[in-house]
Amino acid sequence: MQDHSSPELERKLGLFPLTNIVIANMVGAGIFTTSGLLMSDLRNPFLMLVLWVVGGVIALCGALAYGQLGAAIPQAGGEYVFLSRLYHPLLGFLSGWTSFIVGFSAPIAASAIGFSEYFARACPQFVLCGNPAVLKKILSIGVILLFTGIHVRGIEFGARVQNLLTISKVLLIASLIFGGLLFGSGNLRHFTQGSACSFSLVGWKTAGLSLMWIMFAYSGWNASTYIGSEIQNPTKNIPRSLFLGTGVVMVLYLCVNIVFVYAVPPEEMEGVISIGGLAMGKLFGPSAETLFSLMIALALFSSLSAFIILGPRVYYPMARDRVFFRDLVRADPRSKAPVRAITLQGCISSIMVLTGTFDQILTVMGFALGIFPLFAVAGVFRLKQSGLKTTVLSGIRGAAITYLITGVFILVLSFFQRPIESSVAILSVFMGVPVYTCFKWKYNDTRS
Numbered sequence: 001m002q003d004h005s006s007p008e009l010e011r012k013l014g015l016f017p018l019t020n021i022v023i024a025n026m027v028g029a030g031i032f033t034t035s036g037l038l039m040s041d042l043r044n045p046f047l048m049l050v051l052w053v054v055g056g057v058i059a060l061c062g063a064l065a066y067g068q069l070g071a072a073i074p075q076a077g078g079e080y081v082f083l084s085r086l087y088h089p090l091l092g093f094l095s096g097w098t099s100f101i102v103g104f105s106a107p108i109a110a111s112a113i114g115f116s117e118y119f120a121r122a123c124p125q126f127v128l129c130g131n132p133a134v135l136k137k138i139l140s141i142g143v144i145l146l147f148t149g150i151h152v153r154g155i156e157f158g159a160r161v162q163n164l165l166t167i168s169k170v171l172l173i174a175s176l177i178f179g180g181l182l183f184g185s186g187n188l189r190h191f192t193q194g195s196a197c198s199f200s201l202v203g204w205k206t207a208g209l210s211l212m213w214i215m216f217a218y219s220g221w222n223a224s225t226y227i228g229s230e231i232q233n234p235t236k237n238i239p240r241s242l243f244l245g246t247g248v249v250m251v252l253y254l255c256v257n258i259v260f261v262y263a264v265p266p267e268e269m270e271g272v273i274s275i276g277g278l279a280m281g282k283l284f285g286p287s288a289e290t291l292f293s294l295m296i297a298l299a300l301f302s303s304l305s306a307f308i309i310l311g312p313r314v315y316y317p318m319a320r321d322r323v324f325f326r327d328l329v330r331a332d333p334r335s336k337a338p339v340r341a342i343t344l345q346g347c348i349s350s351i352m353v354l355t356g357t358f359d360q361i362l363t364v365m366g367f368a369l370g371i372f373p374l375f376a377v378a379g380v381f382r383l384k385q386s387g388l389k390t391t392v393l394s395g396i397r398g399a400a401i402t403y404l405i406t407g408v409f410i411l412v413l414s415f416f417q418r419p420i421e422s423s424v425a426i427l428s429v430f431m432g433v434p435v436y437t438c439f440k441w442k443y444n445d446t447r448s
Contacts, residue, residue: 015237015244017163021306022223022245024166027173028107028303029114030217031253032296033358035260036272038213041206043195043270045261051207052257055214056250058406059221061399063246065377067239070225072383072390074234077317078226078310079376086379086386089323090436095372096318097432102368102425104311105345107219109352110361111304112140117358118297121274122290140353147305148346152332152339165302170252172299176280176292177255184283186262194266208413215410216366217253220303221246222373226310259283273358312341323439360421367414368425374407 013021035048042048075081080099084092116136120126126135150161180186197203224231224241231237260269263279272278276296281289312328316338319328328341352361380400383390415422 013231013237015240018224018231018237018241019245019248020163020166021309022220022241023170023249024302024306025220025223025310026218026245026249026303027169027252028217028220028300028306029111029362030213030219031256032118032276032300033114033273033362034213034217035257036269036275036278038210039194039266040270042210043266044197045191045194045266045269047197047207048210049254049257049261051210051214052253053250054406055211055218056246056253058211058215058403059218059246060243060250061403061406062373062377063221063242064239064396064399065380065403066222066225066373067242068380068383068390068392068396069376070238070242071235072388074231074238075317078222079372080318082225082376082379083372084321086382087375089321090433091375093318093323093436094429094432095375096315096324097435098368098372098429099311100315100345100348101428101431102365104307105348106352106361106365108144108304108307108311108345108349109140109356110358110365111300111307112143112349112353113358113361115143115297115300115304116140118274118277118293118300121277122294122297137353141350143301143304144308144346144349144353147301147308148342150305151308152337152342161305165299165305169299169302170248172295173252173256176276177252177259180259180263180279180283184259184263186259186283187265188262190261190263190265205413205417208410209417211406211410212366212370212414213362215370216362218246218249219369220306221249222376223306223310308342308345311345312338315341315345323436363418363421364425364428367411367418367422368428370407370411370414371425371429374404374411377403377407 038048038051039045042051069082073081073085077096078099080092080096082092083095113136116139119139120132120136126139129135198206221242223245224238260275260279263282264272264275268278269275274293274296277289277293280292315324315328316331318324319326319341325340325344328338328344330340331337332339377400380392380396383392411422
């Protein structure tokens with residue numbers, strides 16, 4: 001496999017913007033949409049809060065392992081580079097293919113749809129002038145095209161926009177937390193309401209599926225490894241950004257869910273996607289519901305923007321290795337950005353908005369995103385035999401083992417709970433095998 005440290009991608013990002021990208025990539029549609037869906041299955045607010053903590057610990061374990069991998073292999077591409085280097089180029093390609101189909105394009109589409117849903121809640125008159133479903137899809141695609149245009153201008157300009165969006169989103173969440181708990185008219189009795197926990201097989205399958213949804217909300221804890229070729233001092237900044245970003249998000253997620261439960265009785269939370277707007281309405285009245293729904297809609301710009309930054313940094317090295325569209329390898333001479341890869345990703349995301357629903361996108365995405373991080377984290381134990389001079393600390397090994405055990409547990413239980421959606425995710429992965437073969441044949445690449 002070729003060296004991905006191309007001079008066309010310049011090392012310009014320090015720890016602060018890098019940590020912001022991790023936080024922005026994690027805090028998105030998941031935290032603002034999944035809690036109501038979780039409550040409809042769990043029916044127990046205390047169990048839901050415990051699972052959010054468990055999900056955060058799993059994400060931290062993964063971040064520690066990826067920090068080790070990113071420091072040892074500081075190149076753009078994330079799992080694609082790790083798996084190609086540590087296992088086989090085919091496995092690396094399948095991870096990149098999954099990122100292309102599901103890992104980035106689908107979250108971009110989901111964030112855009114989440115934005116349109118919250119915007120419609122804040123401004124209901126917007127959907128009264130025509131077909132609501134069509135207008136929401138048009139708005140979602142418009143947002144995708146807007147941020148695609150921003151990021152083709154280059155990583156420095158995109159990072160400045162990203163910093164502003166991320167800081168604004170964190171301030172919004174902080175105001176939601178402190179305002180809700182200190183001044184809102186909630187009720188502590190909500191924490192003790194709901195059904196009792198079940199430790200039957202059905203209960204475990206429900207918990208496994210719930211953790212899969214929660215891990216979707218935490219997805220992005222590995223974000224900075226996707227832009228390793230553009231990071232200053234990557235051996236230090238990659239692990240630090242992953243750990244700091246994931247730790248901050250874990251605390252934010254727990255606090256936000258405490259506010260949700262404090263504001264809304266469990267039975268009223270069940271199945272509500274725009275749970276943030278509902279919670280603010282319960283705490284402060286209808287005007288606050290409108291205001292915060294609009295603010296959350298704008299906050300989703302940050303995660304959408306982060307996904308648009310990161311995805312093309314996976315397709316870029318795939319194209320360099322001649323197992324993907326070769327034109328994607330070219331960076332713009334002025335902006336130094338992989339413009340064609342960014343544009344292609346925007347087109348795929350727009351197609352997903354047109355053809356899928358929010359629930360369909362999230363369900364398949366949650367399972368697919370859990371597969372390749374398992375191989376990558378296991379790669380921590382293959383670093384030395386792959387010829388990389390690095391020392392793996394015992395704490396990193398323990399974190400990797402914890403992540404692997406819990407990750408397999410979540411996928412197995414989720415498959416039994418939702419076999420159709422899980423099978424679609426698995427099928428989308430294996431579709432990459434003939435695609436890989438076609439690219440190898442087309443470019444007459446005989447390398448292993």
